[in-house]
Amino acid sequence: MASQENRELTRYLELTPKSRAKWEEARNYLPGGDSRNSIFWRPYPVFLTDAAGCRVVDADGVERLDFINTMTTMMLGHGPAPVMEAIRGQLERGVGYNAPNEHQIDLARTLCQRIPSFDLVRFTNSGTEATLNTLRAARAFTGRNRFAKVEGGYHGTHDGVTVSVRVDPARAGNPANPTPVPASAGLVPGVTEQVAIIPFNDSEPALRILEDNAADLAAVIVEPVLGSVGMVPARAEYLTMLRDFTRANGTTLIFDEVISYRVAPGGAQQYYGITPDLTALGKIIGGGLPVGAFGGSREIMELYDPTNGPTVSHAGTFNANPLTMLAGSATLEQLTPEVYRDLAELTEELRQGIRGVGADLETPLQVTGLGSLFGIHFTDRPVVNYRDIAAGNAGLRDRVFLGLLNEGILMASNLVGALSTAITRQEIDSFLEAFHRALARNIAG
Ligand SMILES: Cc1ncc(COP(=O)(O)O)c(C=O)c1O
The missing domain is CATH 3.90.1150.10 (Aspartate Aminotransferase, domain 1)
Known part of the structure; x- marks a missing residue:
């Protein structure tokens, strides 16, 4: 009615x-x-x-x-005292500099100590930039172009991942072999060809799709808890299948833990005991201020080191600004x-x-x-x-x-x-x- x-x-x-x-x-x-x-x-x-x-x-x-x-x-809810104090303390000392600030060292150290896959980390201003960089790094590292993502997986707003998010099932084909469907108008042409879509939590059909595409997959990106679309945890055996496939095929395994970092101090990767090659973070690690981060094995993350080249470009006026870094550290200290x-x-x-x-x-x-x-x-x-x-x-x-x-x-x-x-x-x-x-x-x- x-x-x-x-x-x-x-x-x-x-x-x-x-x-x-x-x-x-x-x-x-x-x-x-x-x-x-x-x-x-x-x-x-x-x-x-x-x-x-x-x-x-x-x-x-x-x-x-x-x-x-x-x-x-x-x-920690809205306005937790230690986080507010950290932000207030910095306001008089400048909210952004054109040179590094020491506060990012503390947050980086905490994340590297807590998160199993982190040897090195870089900060961004959003989870979108974090997942974008994990995919870019994977391409640079493997020399391959395409990647696989889960149907219903949300990884932010950049073109590559704006495929098969909240898709109308009537347009998405066979659930065991989903058709890539653009989730926005205006995406770069060819974006759906760059991605293989796999079903979540259904290992057999997902593995078949991965094997069919193995030769040109730079990465598999997955939320260990399918987040904003519905909060659905992965089955451990599904993540194990992804880890085994990626290891056997020289493919980078990326965990998007922008939401699932809530599951344990070391993220869902600690909870499941499965370590990816790269991880994207956001949300809670900035204490409520705009933030993202990506990190992983030294071998891959060193592609970002300017003393080596660098191979992968990465900039951002507000990356690792002192307010966000302090708010993030104050938050993680409570957690x-x-x-x-x-x-x-x-x-x-x-x-x-x-x-x-x-x-x-x-x-x-x-x-x-x-x-x-x-x-x-x-x-x-x-x-x-x-x-x-x-x-x-x-x-x-x-x-x-x-x-x-x-x-x-x-x-x-x-x-x-x-x-x-x-x-x-x-x-x-x-x-x-x-x-x-x-x-x-x-x-x-
Ligand atoms: C799993 C996941 N990845 C990436 C993003 C994008 O993060 P942001 O909104 O900070 O760009 C989100 C945002 O909700 C998310 O839930």
Whole structure:
């Protein structure tokens, strides 16, 4: 029934008139009223004005619990004291220099000590630049051109990886042998020919595709937890298959841990015990400021060393700026193994609670995730890859998302989320009560 959707929508419109006015004003100058398509939702997104701990406040003064934390970035919540102190301390000393600053050494040392695949690391301003560089380095290192990526895998906005992301299954061919589908207009011609698309978590067909393309694959890039598209962890045997294939064929294995670095202090690679050749990072390692990083074996990363040549070009005015480096180090200092463990336990309680709500309301749903990451999918089939995600009830998902906003909960619009250490059992209970009400109101459609 459209009527419930209309009631949910009516309530949203009542709660958010100032956001609506700001969005309409913004559209005069910004296409769609913003600079990130990934955070647009219908009828319009709320504009946020304040954030502290686990709470965000919108332009109308509506407070919500933050269960997405800037697309997984704010693992300590908003405004954690040690990070704020580090940023404030640097403000008077300059926010960017045209010469190296020492703060990047501390963050680089921490990452190299924690992440199994890191001998050396370079910083960027985004995860997009990080994955771009891992692929460029792999091409330079192997002398090959093409690469393989997972259907549904998101690696940022550069052309090469903007293929088969949130693809319409009707256009994507056989799930066991997916057709590469451009995820944007305006990509460089030939971009789909440069990439082989493999299914996630299905080793046999994926291996067949990899073997068919083995001779010209520079790299295989994979998110160990399929992230923004649905928070679906890899099966260990799938990652093992990728590691074995790449090792046997002189292909570079790249883990995109921009989101999955939340899983353990050494990333998902530590959790699974599988070490890639290169790793891309972003999000939490900058303490909330713009950041990315890529690193890996000395052999490959030395291609970036200007004292050797360099072979691979890499620049960026704001790379490793002192504010980001200090905020990142202050964040990682807080992120002890115990913090990861406690947050993972609390998130597991949340996942179980959501399943309980689904059972109580007799609504088929799947809850995915690993560590402090979770995703909700309205489907009765287990969710292990992109096609399973795409088979979910999108109408119900959209209504529940709006319902959660009306109930004072912020998630990503496809119902993926990430906890912060600012969230306690009390907020988990609030979430579950809100989810119960929002789902109960919207099941009927
Ligand atoms: C797995 C993954 N890789 C790369 C990126 C791109 O990072 P950024 O948005 O910082 O460019 C993202 C962003 O959400 C991501 O989730």
